[in-house]
Amino acid sequence: MGNKRLIVAIIIVILLIAALIGGYLYLQNSTKQAKILQEEATQLAQLDITKEDINMQTKTTGKYAIVEETVKNYINDVKNMYNEMNNYCNDEAISQILSAENIQADDEELTVVEQKVNEYASKLEEYRTKAETITDENTIMQKINEKNLSDYYVEIYRSIMLNEAVQANLSSTKTLIEEAQEEAWAKIEGLEEVVEFLAENTRYWDIEDGKIQFTNVNKLTQYYQLLNGTVE
Numbered sequence: 049m050g051n052k053r054l055i056v057a058i059i060i061v062i063l064l065i066a067a068l069i070g071g072y073l074y075l076q077n078s079t080k081q082a083k084i085l086q087e088e089a090t091q092l093a094q095l096d097i098t099k100e101d102i103n104m105q106t107k108t109t110g111k112y113a114i115v116e117e118t119v120k121n122y123i124n125d126v127k128n129m130y131n132e133m134n135n136y137c138n139d140e141a142i143s144q145i146l147s148a149e150n151i152q153a154d155d156e157e158l159t160v161v162e163q164k165v166n167e168y169a170s171k172l173e174e175y176r177t178k179a180e181t182i183t184d185e186n187t188i189m190q191k192i193n194e195k196n197l198s199d200y201y202v203e204i205y206r207s208i209m210l211n212e213a214v215q216a217n218l219s220s221t222k223t224l225i226e227e228a229q230e231e232a233w234a235k236i237e238g239l240e241e242v243v244e245f246l247a248e249n250t251r252y253w254d255i256e257d258g259k260i261q262f263t264n265v266n267k268l269t270q271y272y273q274l275l276n277g278t279v280e
Contacts, residue, residue, distance in 0.1 A: 081112040085204070088116055093213035097127040097221055111197055115205045118192050122209065126182055126221055133175055133225050137232035142168070146242060146275070148258045158247045165243060169236050176229055182222040183215060242274045 085108050102124050108116045145164045181187040192205040252267040253260050262268035
């Protein structure tokens, strides 16, 4: 009987020691992962995401990795939005709306070209709506709330994303996006004037060799004055 109690006691001691070692290793690993995550967050805060690439490789493990991936994905989405806006708002993209191909396939009122202008404006409005919420706390937190993590990891994410440096980075990118949008809106307004001018003066121009050719010098001058205003 005494031997059995001794054996049970030894097993209990072994289990306690194993639990202590396991707890120590868990805490050690957790501390290590938290440190790695913080280092990644610091690097992200220092990046100019409009010019530099984000290292999307996940450096942490476990639920820390979910936090890291969510942080990087959010910031990378903002970077992609900035790049898409720049590509969408460049002069070539806007001028393409008035390509000879588009005009040639149109009617005298240029309804097809006008439709393309409206589609462009709608897309621009879509970008504007997205840009408005870049630094919004609810939008930011929604991304981590979807992961169903415990409050501990949610708060880590919050502390990273609402950090002053990260917010400043996101805010500056948001400003650049908004400035690009304002320029694009001005160009769209100019483009609408060009379309209206062409629709009102169809008897003075035609499509030849893939280009708009005017038969009236004054109308030609007016056309290019309007057109240059959309791409300056």
